[in-house]
Amino acid sequence: MYLPPHFAVTDPEALHQLILAHPLGALITCGERGLDANHLPFEFDAGEGEHGVLRAHVARNNPLWQEVQDGDEVLVIFKAADGYISPNWYPSKQAHHKQVPTWNYAVVHAHGRIRIHDDARFVRRLLATLTRTHEAAEPVPWKMADAPRDYLEAMVAAVVGIEIEIDRLVGKFKLSQNKEEGDRLGAITALRERGCDALAGAMEGPSRGR
Template sequence: MYLPTHFAVTDPEALHALMRAYPLGALITHGKGGLDADHLPFEFDAGEGEHGVLRAHVARNNPLWQEVTDGQEVLIVFKAADGYVSPNWYPSKQEHHKQVPTWNYAVVHAHGRIRVRDDARFVRRLLASLTRVHEAAEPKPWKMADAPRDYLEAMVAAVVGIEIEISELVGKFKLSQNKEPSDRQGVVDALQERGQGALAESMQRRPS
């Protein structure tokens, strides 16, 4: 990934926050069939390993878990809100017209080594954890015990767990840090007017 210094983010807390807020990661692997990508909701455990551990599950019918080997290097890409930026949003454009279109975004690349966990206890524990996190905001959170036991056991048997020990986290937050404060504010205002509040808020959180 091309990473100019002014867009590089190395603060672990900022990287972890993005991964937790946008847990659907693109898992990129290279198996027998060549390059492939699977989009999976990940659980991130910062307390295990040097850089943390990612856990997810795939359908048993998904060939991924049979094509990768334990210890194989993989890449997971997490992406936050993104959006187009028009030159017209910069106040300075009206003065000298020296602006061009661009795209703002924030991503984290997690490099690591994958391990297949074809283990019902691992899968059940992972599913319970993911459910607790993502049901927490519901008025009446669904829990695994709500489903009939035989149905739930069949669902658990139909998936396979994967675990990735992270070896490196690389963050790129391209949020107009290379622009003058007035131009950054112009972009924030335009994004908010267009209903892209999440991206505007990301820009406001990042220092110039």
Template sequence: MYVPAHFDEPRAEALHELIVQHPLGILFTNGESGLDANHIPFELKAAQGQFGVLQAHVARANPVWQDVKDGDEVLVVFRGAEAYISPTWYPSKHETHKQVPTWNYKVVHAHGRITIRDDERYVRGLVALLTRTHESSQPEPWKMTDAPKDYIASMLKAIVGIEIEITRLVGKFKLGQNKEARDIRGAAQALKDSGKIVLGEAMLAGVDAES
């Protein structure tokens, strides 16, 4: 990924935060069948290894888990807030007309080595963990014990666990850092007015930190 210096986000904690907030990653593999991409929700174990460990599961019918070998290098892409930026939102545009459209976004690339975890105990624990994570905000959280044991057992047999040890994290937070402060604020306010509040606030936080 091309990352100009002003868009580089090197802080592991900031990159981990984006992964946790946007856990649906794109897993890119290059196995025996060639390039493949799968959209998978991941659980991050930030304290494990040097940069963290990603855990997930795929359908047993998905050939990806047989197409790769333990230790193969893979890439997982996590995308956060993003939006089109109109040049009309920059105050300087109305003075010089020297602005063009762009797109702002936050993205993390997690490079790592994959391990296939085809055992029922691991998969059961992972599903329970994912369930607790994503059901915690529900008024009546669903639990695995809410379903019949034989049904859950059959569902667990239909999936395979995967684990990725992250070996390198690359973060690109393109938030207008190459623009004047007044232009960043103008674009950020326009985003907030249009409902893109998260990205607008992120842009404002960056420019306010430098003020």
């Protein structure tokens, strides 16, 4: 990934927070049939290993888990809010017209090595963790015990677990850090007027330049 210094984010906490807030990652693998991408909701454990561990599951019918080998290098891409930035939003454009359109975004690339877990205990534990995490905000959180036992066992048997030990995290937050303060604020105002509050908030946030 092209990474100009002013867009590079090295603060581990900022990278972890993006992954936790946007857990649907694009898992990039390279097997016998070439490159492949699968979009999976990940569990992220920052406290395990040097850089953390990612866990997810895929359908047993998905060839991914048979096309990769334990220890293969993989990449997972996590993306936060993104959006088009018009040069018309910059006050300086009215003065000298030396502005062009761009696109703002924040991403984290997790590089690591994959392991396959064709193991019902691993899958059941992972599904329970993911369920607790994503049901927590519900008035009456769904839990695995709510499903009939035989149905749940069939669902568990239909998926395979994966685990990725992260070797390195690379963060790129392209949030107008390279613009004059007035132009950055002009873009933030325009985004809020268009309902793009998440991207506007990221451009205002404390992790913007770290």
